[in-house]
Amino acid sequence: MSRNLHWKESDLKNQNNGTKPKKLSKYRNTKVEYDGMKFDSIKEKNYYIELKLRQKAGEIAKIECQVPIYYWSLYETENKDKGFAKRYAYIADFKITYPDGHFEIIDVKGDKKHLTREFKHKRMIIEKLYNVKIKIV
Numbered sequence: 455m456s457r458n459l460h461w462k463e464s465d466l467k468n469q470n471n472g473t474k475p476k477k478l479s480k481y482r483n484t485k486v487e488y489d490g491m492k493f494d495s496i497k498e499k500n501y502y503i504e505l506k507l508r509q510k511a512g513e514i515a516k517i518e519c520q521v522p523i524y525y526w527s528l529y530e531t532e533n534k535d536k537g538f539a540k541r542y543a544y545i546a547d548f549k550i551t552y553p554d555g556h557f558e559i560i561d562v563k564g565d566k567k568h569l570t571r572e573f574k575h576k577r578m579i580i581e582k583l584y585n586v587k588i589k590i591v
Contacts, residue, residue: 515553520545520546522545524541525542525544526539542578546588559586559588563591
């Protein structure tokens with residue numbers, strides 16, 4: 455029994471009406487826009503709404519979103535005489551400042567499996583380097 459396993463380009467286009475299939479995000483989150491800002495997930499947007507309500511109540515003085523925190527790493531070369539430095543950035547979802555001046559760095563995660571090795575590594579560096587605690591919600 456012989457089957458025709460060859461597809462014509464027109465057959466492929468008819469499968470999805472000529473459009474590319476929508477690519478799913480790495481963690482299946484849905485990017486959303488709210489209040490003129492883009493958020494990586496619905497959970498992050500909802501947390502922002504909660505922060506805005508707390509700010510309106512006077513509990514929070516300032517909310518900053520997508521705050522970059524930079525750090526440098528030094529590398530040695532083979533001849534050990536010369537080295538180089540590379541700048542890295544950790545992007546915090548939120549930095550909230552309270553009326554008394556203290557602040558919190560917050561990262562919104564879906565669940566524990568979203569705590570990637572890279573995130574854990576950057577979190578450890580930032581916490582030790584800047585003597586801050588990154589709160590995960």
